[in-house]
Amino acid sequence: MLKYTVKKYCSEGSKINQIIIAILMVLPVFSYGTAVGWMSPMGPRLMSPESPAADPVHPDVISWMASVVYLVGTPAVFLFGYIVDNYGRKKALMLTSLSMVVCWGLKLYSTATWALITARAIIGLGVSGAYVVTPLYIKEISEDSIRGVLGSLVVLSQNLGNLVVYVLGEYLSYDATLWICLAIPLVHLLVFTTMPETPSYLLKRGKVEEARDTLAWLRCRDTSEAAVDSELQLLLLELEQSKSGNIASALKSLVTDRSTFRAFRITLTITLAREMCGCLTVLHFASLIFSEASQGGWVLTANQQAAVLGVVQLIGSCTASSLVERTGRKPLLGTTCLISGVALCVLGSWFYVQSLGDGAGASWLPVAALCLCIYCDAAGLQPVPFVIMTEMFSFQFRGTVTSIVISFACALVSVQLRVFQPLATAVGLYLIFWLFAGICLISTVYIALVVPETRMRSIDEIYAEIGGKKCKESKDCEADVTRL
Template sequence: MPIVNIPAISYGTTIGWMSPNTLLLQSKDSPTEVPLTDIEISWMASLPYLLCVPANYLVAYIGDRYGRKLSIIFMSTMCAACWILKLSSYNIWAFLVARCFAGIVMAASCVNCPVYTKEVCDSNIRGALGCMLALFFTTGSLFAYIIGDIFSYRTVLWICLSLPLFHLITFTLMPESPSYLVKIGKEEEAAKALSWLRRRSKNHYTIQNELEAIKKEQKNDIDGDKFLLKAILKDKILFKAFQIALMAALAREVCGAVPVLNFAGGIFSMASEGTGLILSPNQQAMMLGVVQLTGSLLASSVVEKVGRKVLMAGTCLISGLSMFGLASWFLARDYSYFAPAWIPVFTLCLCILCDASGLQPISVVITGEIFSFKYRGSVLATTMAIASLADFLQLLYFKPMASSIGVHYAFYFFSFMCISSALYTIIVVPETKGRDLEAIYDDLRGKKRKEKNKDIATISNGV
């Protein structure tokens, strides 16, 4: 399964590349000869998120129409094109177009990779494997931080290009998703794919049972409106599930991690002014990457133990408190109050740890578990599109706002969003760990609560 998520490493490098190279491209040593402005850097950072909005539907369509495997191969092709374009020209327009390609990579890694992973893995480990997307993404970000601080500008680009090229070669060995093969009527090939994935004979009872479960799930999806989003809006339970998926996606994106990861070097540079910290901004950003990777490793080990709901609520709350502490530190420093130099490093690391260990993986896992095959791709595409638009606005205005009115306003906003998401999770979101759709939808209908009240009433009448 690591092969499936290699594109997530490539996606991580496109995000992590911005942090060390923002400082380089705006310095007198910039390879562009003329240092880039804050506005140009903001557009470079935000454009992938804007292009991710239509790209989500493009990659979802390719995945549903031509197969999950082809859509993931398409993703690596776009990632290779991103790095080739940066190698070919130092013009700002080449940078902007390359970052648009990065938006397609982002969309596919957040839509098709988790869908493919969910459809090829056993249900008892789907949460842990779903978390591997965040693990590989954080690995890519840290990798970009490190090589960006060690190697020359062009050497970094060549190293980043090697990742999608390697994936294009190796992923051809992987089978198509069994669910997609059943959808297009190739049940024999679906059985062979399951046999290869599970290392069992295709006639083994576990393979046959899993194949029947896939067929049953898709049979339930045959009837209904072909316009899937319209069907979701018309159905009360599906709409409630969609609201949960959207909230999870937004909580993941507006916790503060996105601008922190893109502008880590710049944020640490602001925070380090007059503090006498020994580490350079880039080295502090690398430390952030290590924390992010640690959080991703932690997520894959605890997600099947503590459950989705507890992990998401807990990480939202802690992330919110860390952003509140960071905002207060910047505010205190602006008014010349005592502000310990370790607070920005600690709070940013805590936010990134929570994002990597809970918000990033759990939002995708929950969405995959509360929708059937028919809706899964479209819902992931839609929630990712809305979240990407939020990211675009954050990145476009973060640096100008930080320079004009103060960075603490942004971090107070992130804190408010995180704490609100924690409360929503506790009150509304059902636990999905190890449960089928019917049981989850019973929770959304309130059936369990009604049955419990009915049992209490029956006991009372009996007494």
């Protein structure tokens, strides 16, 4: 496939092949986005008297369906880390789509409780594959000049998946929605078989000439060009450097090195803030929340209001990349966390007034508050912690830290989604939103006092700040922070 003359299909040095493969690559993430959003329109439908199941599904089953995804995703992160390293990026990504095919197919096959929960559990493989494999694949196939743009497609595609399934769930039947969701990973499986493995992985397997051909195809250049050979040599150098360490030594240094451990602790804390702000819970149970809020004559249905959230989330993810470069990481993260906290306070107060029986009043308020919260999440709270994480750790630690952080996030979300609906029934939505608000406001203070600004700064400078040192011209400081 890669032996043809690329100039016949694209101009020399064009980035079109990288863009095409990146778009195909994020289809599993899009499919995962539809799986996340599917719970919002279909959860209430499954519990209703008109349920597609034989009997209305119990709310506890819905809670398990929401949480089991991330319960499985917690260990699956490490499974995909093993598959990526030993069997390749391409096979791992296709396994991700295969798991999504099984998920949608099982839901079409049966609406029994075992089938619904098992299908949702299989999505745990999808979330792990999507967020372990896709960023790595994009990093290894793209040039520096477009890596940031292509990387932003990951979050964008998930948010687009959320929006699409909100719309489908409002206007199509239960089965029709499932068939469309099934078609997406099937298309990916069929088309992605023609795509190449990454040059870095091919070099790791000793396939130098195949790596050269792949690199030339991705860059729309001839294999004999000096630019291709130069980039290939850089990849070989990076491969040699990566062989100097292993996971065990990385874990040991992560814990024993003071500056690295502080960076790791900060990363886990802002991950906690990101996952406990309540936004993912809102996306899973959007229709349920809006059903509670739609008693004041609001003209949109609960599902249509959830679709509005999807649009807002998509807009937020589109603006995230430009905001993070203009404002810096720390100001954007702190500001979005603060605004989310205030919006959730307002939302909790609105539901509290409702619980007192004082009438619906201002039915636009919960919609506006949730839209503001979701926008802040997409524009800052979701993407910025990942950016900070990659900028605070060297190549030696990045893979290990990413696996631990994603696993930690999955565990948090699993517990959160499992208890949300029972808690909402037992204590009311207002207490839950106030809890989310409190976490956001406390996290804002932590971000202001502890989290460093990482934009346009080296790891040495970042570690000097979090270590409580001033890195001026001191050789002692320089030696301390460059031990990595």
